[in-house]
Amino acid sequence: MTESDQSLTGRIASYHEDGTLYLVFGSISAVIALLVIPLVGLIAVFCGYKLYAQDHNTTVGLLLALFGVIALILPLVVFGVFGVEPAKA
Numbered sequence: 001m002t003e004s005d006q007s008l009t010g011r012i013a014s015y016h017e018d019g020t021l022y023l024v025f026g027s028i029s030a031v032i033a034l035l036v037i038p039l040v041g042l043i044a045v046f047c048g049y050k051l052y053a054q055d056h057n058t059t060v061g062l063l064l065a066l067f068g069v070i071a072l073i074l075p076l077v078v079f080g081v082f083g084v085e086p087a088k089a
Contacts, residue, residue, distance in 0.1 A: 001012050006079075009070075016085065019050075019054060019057060022048075022050045022056070023051060023057070023059075023060065025043065025047055026043065026044045026048055026051070026064045026068070027064065029047065029068070030064060030071060033068060033071035033072065038071055038072050039068065039072070039073070040057075041067075041070075041072040043068070044065065044067060044068030044071065045069060046061065046073075047064060048061045048063070048065030048067075048068060052088040055089075
């Protein structure tokens with residue numbers, strides 16, 4: 001490996017150790033889940049759990065997991081309340 005590859009893997013490893021990697025991927029996936037694909041909220045829940053379980057930032061971990069769950073459930077509630085049905089072919 002070259003020196004730049006080692007520094008990149010070293011930076012990723014340090015982000016993983018302090019929880020920044022979970023925070024970034026969890027936040028991005030939570031926003032994507034809320035706006036586009038609700039199933040991506042599972043990634044936010046996982047990242048929030050890892051932040052909480054590894055004691056990096058328990059409050060942010062809980063909020064991230066909660067946001068992922070809300071992004072998963074919100075479309076079901078909206079479709080149920082407003083009676084929106086998928087288009088039939």
